[in-house]
Amino acid sequence: MTEMTNAAFPMPDPKMGEPYLLTPGPLTTAFSVKEAMLKDWGSWDDDFRAMTRSLCNQLVALAGGAAGELVCVPMQGSGSFAVEAMLGTMVPRDGKVLVLANGAYGLRAAETLRVMGRAHTLIDKGDYLPPRGDEVGRALDADPAITHVIAIHCETSSGILNPVAEIAQAVHARGRKLLVDSMSAFGAVPLDAGQIGYDAMVSSANKCIEGVPGFGFVIARKSALEAAKGNAHSLSLDAHAQWATMVRTGQWRYTPPTHVVAAFLEALRLHAAEGGVAGRGARYALNRDVMVAGMRDLGFETLLADRWLSPIIVTFFNPAHPNFDFQRFYQLMKSKGFIIYPGKLTVVDSFRIGCIGRMDEHVMRRVVTAAAQSLAEMGVDSAAPPAAAIAERAKLAA
Numbered sequence: 001m002t003e004m005t006n007a008a009f010p011m012p013d014p015k016m017g018e019p020y021l022l023t024p025g026p027l028t029t030a031f032s033v034k035e036a037m038l039k040d041w042g043s044w045d046d047d048f049r050a051m052t053r054s055l056c057n058q059l060v061a062l063a064g065g066a067a068g069e070l071v072c073v074p075m076q077g078s079g080s081f082a083v084e085a086m087l088g089t090m091v092p093r094d095g096k097v098l099v100l101a102n103g104a105y106g107l108r109a110a111e112t113l114r115v116m117g118r119a120h121t122l123i124d125k126g127d128y129l130p131p132r133g134d135e136v137g138r139a140l141d142a143d144p145a146i147t148h149v150i151a152i153h154c155e156t157s158s159g160i161l162n163p164v165a166e167i168a169q170a171v172h173a174r175g176r177k178l179l180v181d182s183m184s185a186f187g188a189v190p191l192d193a194g195q196i197g198y199d200a201m202v203s204s205a206n207k208c209i210e211g212v213p214g215f216g217f218v219i220a221r222k223s224a225l226e227a228a229k230g231n232a233h234s235l236s237l238d239a240h241a242q243w244a245t246m247v248r249t250g251q252w253r254y255t256p257p258t259h260v261v262a263a264f265l266e267a268l269r270l271h272a273a274e275g276g277v278a279g280r281g282a283r284y285a286l287n288r289d290v291m292v293a294g295m296r297d298l299g300f301e302t303l304l305a306d307r308w309l310s311p312i313i314v315t316f317f318n319p320a321h322p323n324f325d326f327q328r329f330y331q332l333m334k335s336k337g338f339i340i341y342p343g344k345l346t347v348v349d350s351f352r353i354g355c356i357g358r359m360d361e362h363v364m365r366r367v368v369t370a371a372a373q374s375l376a377e378m379g380v381d382s383a384a385p386p387a388a389a390i391a392e393r394a395k396l397a398a
């Protein structure tokens with residue numbers, strides 16, 4: 001309970017008896033974030049307009065970049081709505097996108113482009129292998145029609161942190177434009193607009209800023225967004241129109257998620273109090289290190305080598321032991337106060353444990369203890385993965 005007494009790092013109220021969400025959003029939020037939603041706001045009122053302005057200014061400051069270079073466009077809906085708004089707005093109707101996929105979110109970006117009828121091509125690396133700068137360069141050299149590249153910063157399906165800087169270099173060297181899905185990384189992993197030079201990136205309220213779900217946001221180079229007027233395939237998911245309305249009236253175009261915005265401002269306050277991106281990233285990295293070390297002590301193995309492990313979410317192989325059953329493990333972990341996450345690998349069975357949200361290393365130690373107890377209750381005396389999992393992992397080293 002020591003964590004409850006730390007005023008600089010308010011935790012969820014244990015009286016509410018909620019399990020910790022070891023999932024990459026929605027995630028466990030601070031009590032004060034939930035409390036911020038107890039008031040109703042008029043969407044047209046000056047007070048709420050000031051809240052929207054503050055939200056946008058703070059996000060632009062977090063993104064870095066030169067003064068006046070970037071603008072923020074909040075967009076109602078879950079993160080995928082914001083991805084769709086970014087793609088549909090930033091890519092001209094006669095543009096062509098190279099999608100870099102190594103998991104579900106890269107594939108979803110390709111599916112989004114297919115549905116909206118934008119030309120695209122795919123580098124699909126499978127479950128987790130990272131798209132590298134040299135292969136991106138080769139793909140761009142081979143196809144001059146490609147105007148944009150979309151990269152996933154942290155591919156949340158495996159937890160891999162993709163090499164965005166190296167990809168950005170390959171894209172810019174060939175005069176093409178970069179879009180980044182930094183949904184699960186923004187706010188905890190640096191993505192300096194000055195260095196990465198993206199045209200736009202996207203994230204949402206319920207990931208590393210630790211707000212509640214309800215909106216996403218596009219952060220775009222102002223000149224690129226200005227040039228994107230009229231591109232959008234959709235009325236409600238037009239990021240340029242949303243931005244133009246906000247500049248003109250200070251209001252969202254259609255009903256904003258007022259309570260979510262209020263909660264997000266409190267989440268941003270806690271983010272700043274923790275030391276911004278560096279402070280938040282350091283806590284998540286410690287969460288990961290403590291949890292991974294403890295799980296490895298139990299015999300679990302990670303899909304990824306340390307070099308590729310993000311501080312966001314970690315994939316573990318299911319143990320080979322015949323008594324191990326993921327559904328049972330999930331229920332046992334839940335009964336001990338922890339909601340874990342099924343894996344998304346297609347070749348071998350796996351599960352994931354998130355490191356983000358209102359949790360610190362004390363909580364992560366309790367996660368490891370709960371995993372040890374759950375294994376014991378299932379009669380699993382070794383968490384070692386099957387040989388097929390180790391063979392799969394060897395591909396990353398090759």
Ligand SMILES: *Cc1c(COP(=O)(O)O)cnc(C)c1O
Nearest residue numbers: 078079080105154156181183184
């Ligand atoms: C969470 C996430 C999204 C958006 O998912 P929603 O369920 O629509 O919020 C997109 N990309 C990545 C990498 C994500 O982690």
